[in-house]
Each structure stands twice: as structure tokens, then as C-alpha cells.
Amino acid sequence: MKKLVTGVLAAALAVLPAFAVTPAVSAAEQPFGSGIWLAQDAEQVMPSFYLFYGGGIGSVRDASTGYGVPFDFAASDEAHAVFRFGRGEAETSAALAEQPDGSLQMNLSDGRSIRMTYLQPYTPEDYSKVFRMGDLTCDGNLSAYDAELLDRCLQGDYQLSPVQAALADLNGSGSPDADDLTHIQRTGFTTALAKAESACRVMLDVMEFCQHPLLPTGCESAALYMLLQYYRTDVTLWRIVQTLPKGPAPHTENGVNVGANPEREFVGDPFSEHGYGVYNEPVAQTAAQFRMGVQTQTGAPLSEVIRILETGNPVMVWYTTAPESGIIWQTQWYDYETGELVRWPSNEHAVVICGYDSSSDTFTYRDPNTGGTRTVKQADFQPVYDALGGRILYYNG
Secondary structure (H helix, E strand, O other): OEEOOHHHHHHHHHOOOOOOOOOOOOHHHOOOOOEEEEEOOOOOOOOOEEEEEEOOEEEEEEOOOOOEEEEEEEEEOOOEEEEEEOOHHHOEEEEEEEOOOOOEEEEEOOOOEEEEEEEEOOOHHHHHHHOOOOOOOOOOOOOHHHHHHHHHHHOOOOOOOHHHHHHHOOOOOOOOOHHHHHHHHHHHHHHHHHHHHHOOEEEOOOOOOOOOOOOOOOHHHHHHHHHHHHOOOOOOHHHHHHHOOEEOOOEEEOOEEEEOOOOOOEEOOOOOOOOOOOOHHHHHHHHOOOOOOEEEEOOOOHHHHHHHHHOOOOEEEEEEOOOOOOOEEEEEEEEOOOOOEEEEEEOEEEEEEEEEEOOOOEEEEEEOOOOEEEEEEHHHHHHHHHHOOOOEEEEOO
16 A cells, blocks of 8 residues: 655645646556546535545646646545545545545545546646646646735744645745735736736627427527617518528428528528528528618638627527537538529528637627527637538627
8 A cells, every 4th residue: 555644745835846846746646546636516515526646645626717726635545545635624635445446435524425436647748737836726827816815824823734835935945924925916916917908708688599399490680689689679570581592491392402502591591490591691680670780701811700799799609509428410402593503401400699808718608599698618619610611690789
């Protein structure tokens, strides 16, 4: 059985160079359960969190905020590990035990039990990210909260764990002191200021609206309605639908499957579950009849969407009803007027982007299919957006 004593760990960490903490043991000596794990049923502790663990040190971090608590590794063998975090009345210990399905069972000293699944190895790079000198909350930044914890420690109101004490000793004096507090305060303020200056956060007050049950396939009309209501335009959803050009749904004529072209008109009937949809140009022609200043683009980069949002204007974009499935190109027919082949993307949808946050790199949009709001990472949003041609529609104020 491998034994790591927390006092030895603290002494080892205290002499490490500033701004990074490296593993206390080599990769070959990684204790049982080393890696990054995600809690699956942690509602009773926090909505979702990650366990960063290995090399004798680790942290538990909230998956949504990034804030975490470093813990002290106590011991491990081939199938178990024990660690503790907090001090005094707030101290909690936890034991990890491997399960037959490869997951970890985390058993807390207060009787709570949490199942965790493995995500990826815990590498030396993770140590430098999670255990930055001065970062007592293990959220990757020096902040006012880190300074508050150290200040409370120096005032005698809070006891740092050995890992936290090592991280707080920025000047290498052997223990945290007032100079370390001043450094964290100054760095945290500068970091916060830089983030505030560079961050872009936009959230526009676009109404939520559900297309169902009136328009089972009329998401484009519903999205345009939300867009127009943002500008308090006096128009009804019924009028929008009636103004939108429409053509026949795919059907067989002389043995050939023919139908309308979504680049020119709505395919089918938006009041029917068997309707299809329409692209941006016909919608822009409709939108121009209710308000001046409508603009539309195909092939627009997401940076253009962000630029428009920053001007205070929401953006209607072509996306999908099923982000987890993406776009499936399995339906096609011939344009009943030109004979051109039309390929239709299943799950095609139109939504209204109303928000963007550069700090989390996310878009927020109103979804007429659910009548609600969804926030999605730009990296997850972009593939489907690009697959549908980068289609956007908006008004210039």
C-alpha cells in the first residue's frame, strides 16, 4: 500500500517555483483512481462537478462555475483511495472505490455516496492549470475570493489545508504571510479588470414563443415573429404566415419526385406536420414587408453574428431541432419549376440568437420548437450552422 503523509506533501509543495505546482509523485507512482472524473448523481452535493486527482494532490471543482476546493491525499492501495478537504468542523473525508463497471464510487464521511465516470488522464499540464500559485479555490485564476480566504487565515478565522497553504506561499518564506496576500490582491484585481475589459456579454430581451400546436413546421415564421416583436412591430403571426411565399410539398409527377425550392418559397404547408421549411431569402422578402432595414446573408461567419448582437440586434439563424443529431441529408426531390435537384436537411430549424458570452464562448437562443431558451457552446453550434450554409437574417435597428 502506498502512503503519502500530508505534512510531507505540504513541505514538498512549499518549495516549488512560483505560479505552478507539479506532481508530488511521478506518473509511474500515480495512486489508484488518478484522472479527471465527472460526478453523475451529485445533486445532493452540487449540480455537477469534476474530480481532478493524481500525484498526491487534487481538487473537486464545480463543473458550471469552475470554482473548486483542493484536497489532501491521505493514502491509497490498488483499489481504494482516501482524501480529505476542509479543516476543523468543516472537515470532510472521502473514500474512492472502484466499481465493476469501471466507475468510481465516492463515499463521503457524512454518508453521502456519489458515482463518478472517467473522462481522461490527469497529466502534468493539468496540475499547472488546476494548481496555480495563489489560486486557493483552484478555478484557474487569482481572484478576490482567493485573497479573502488568505486574509481570513491570517486573521485566524480560517485554516488553510496543507495544499492551500503551499499555494498561498508565493514568496517562498515557508508559510503564507501579508506579502502573499498583497500579491494575490493585486494580481486578482488586475486579472478581473482585464477580463471585464476583454469580455463580451450580450443578452437581448427577445420574447420566448412556441410555434406549437398552430405551426408544426412553421419555425421560420415563428422566429420572424419573435424578431419583429423585439422591435414592437404591430404584426400578427397569422399575417406573417400568410405573406410568406409557399410551394408544393414533394410529390410524384410522371414518376418523378418534384416539389418547391426552399430558396424560393416554403415547401409545403407550415400548418401541417408534413410541411418542410424555407431558407433565408424568401423570409427576408417577407420580413421587408413589415419593417425596414432587414438584412440577410448566406455564408456569414459566427463573428458576424456576434458583431450584430453587439449592436443590440438579435439574429435569426438556420440551425436544427436536434443539436445532438445534427443535420441529416436524406431527402431530395426536383424543383417543380426549374428541374434543379433539391436536397433537404432533416431537422432543419430556425432560431433567434439573443445572447453571447465570450468568457464561456456560448450563444443563447430562443427556440420556437420548445418555446424556451437554450445556451450552447460556439464549438458545438458551429458545425450545424455551417452545414446549413451560415444563413442569418436581422434588422439594422
